[in-house]
Amino acid sequence: xxxxxxxxxxxxxxxxLGALLAGAALAAPQSAAPQSAVPERLAPCVACHGSxxxxxxxxxSLGGQQADYVVTQLFQFRxxxxxxxxxxxxxxxxxxxxxxxxxxxxxxxxxxAWSGPAADPALVARAQALVAKHQCNSCHGAxxxxxxxxxxxxxxxxxxLAQALAAYKSNARPGYDPAMNEVAQDLSDADIKDLAAYVxxx
Ligand code: HEC
Ligand code: HEC
Numbered sequence: 001x002x003x004x005x006x007x008x009x010x011x012x013x014x015x016x017l018g019a020l021l022a023g024a025a026l027a028a029p030q031s032a033a034p035q036s037a038v039p040e041r042l043a044p045c046v047a048c049h050g051s052x053x054x055x056x057x058x059x060x061s062l063g064g065q066q067a068d069y070v071v072t073q074l075f076q077f078r079x080x081x082x083x084x085x086x087x088x089x090x091x092x093x094x095x096x097x098x099x100x101x102x103x104x105x106x107x108x109x110x111x112x113a114w115s116g117p118a119a120d121p122a123l124v125a126r127a128q129a130l131v132a133k134h135q136c137n138s139c140h141g142a143x144x145x146x147x148x149x150x151x152x153x154x155x156x157x158x159x160x161l162a163q164a165l166a167a168y169k170s171n172a173r174p175g176y177d178p179a180m181n182e183v184a185q186d187l188s189d190a191d192i193k194d195l196a197a198y199v200x201x202x
Contacts, residue, residue, distance in 0.1 A: 017071075017072060021072075021149065038109065041101065045106075046109075049062045051063075053112040054157055058160060058163065063109035063112050064152055065111075066148060066151055067104050069146060070103035071099050074094060076176060078092060112156065114155050114202060123194060123197055124198060126198075127195055127197070130191055131195070134183055136183075143202075155201075156200060158200035165184055165195065165196065166189075168180040169184035
């Protein structure tokens with residue numbers, strides 16, 4: 001039941017990051033960019049990440065990702081709290097305004113969607129039991145599309161999801177909030193495999 005008590009995940013934010021997210025709420029609304037076009041500033045990013053859906057192993061899809069979540073991760077890359085090449089070098093020179101501008105641009109890219117064969121029913125049953133047990137929906141939303149600073153995970157690349165969960169479990173990846181590190185402690189290798197296979201096929 002730990003997960004439910006921790007829904008206020010923002011409480012663990014570093015003060016500097018909290019100020020960044022709070023400032024965004026006060027910013028003037030931007031005029032809507034055309035949904036089909038890749039924002040100009042993302043040209044170097046989509047070379048690796050794809051324009052919404054990633055085709056590259058180990059590189060996450062960014063389409064439809066929650067902008068507040070992207071701010072937290074670019075912040076963590078810049079501060080080297082989340083260690084991952086090449087993102088630490090890429091984010092090193094970003095100003096706070098850059099973090100927000102890249103995050104808002106990323107969020108306009110079309111979200112990934114699974115287009116392969118449906119997941120095996122036995123896998124679905126096992127994974128849905130894990131999702132219920134660990135209350136993934138209580139934070140990531142009923143459809144796992146995320147909200148605010150909690151990431152969209154549905155239809156993310158399978159090997160990236162598995163890598164992320166393993167990195168939380170080993171604490172190699174400290175979240176901006178410890179929620180995921182706590183959740184992942186109770187996941188076996190088989191659980192991680194099932195969750196990644198299921199969530200990537202949504
Ligand atoms: C050379 C390839 C490459 C380029 C260029 C690149 N990225 Fe990345 N990016 C990665 C990889 C690989 C990861 C996964 C890092 C990890 O966790 O191991 C990543 C992770 C991320 C994440 C975290 C996503 C998540 O779900 O947590 C964000 C956000 C991101 N990149 C944004 C950007 C932006 C914005 C740009 C352009 C300014 C960019 N990236 C350019 C390779 C790249
Ligand atoms: C108490 C709230 C909470 C619960 C419960 C929760 N998550 Fe998370 N999750 C988060 C937060 C917050 C993050 C971002 C942490 C960070 O900074 O890396 C996250 C990040 C993730 C990521 C990394 C996404 C990316 O793009 O890198 C994955 C994968 C994930 N969660 C899967 C799950 C799964 C599967 C479950 C259930 C087994 C779950 N989460 C349960 C709050 C939660």
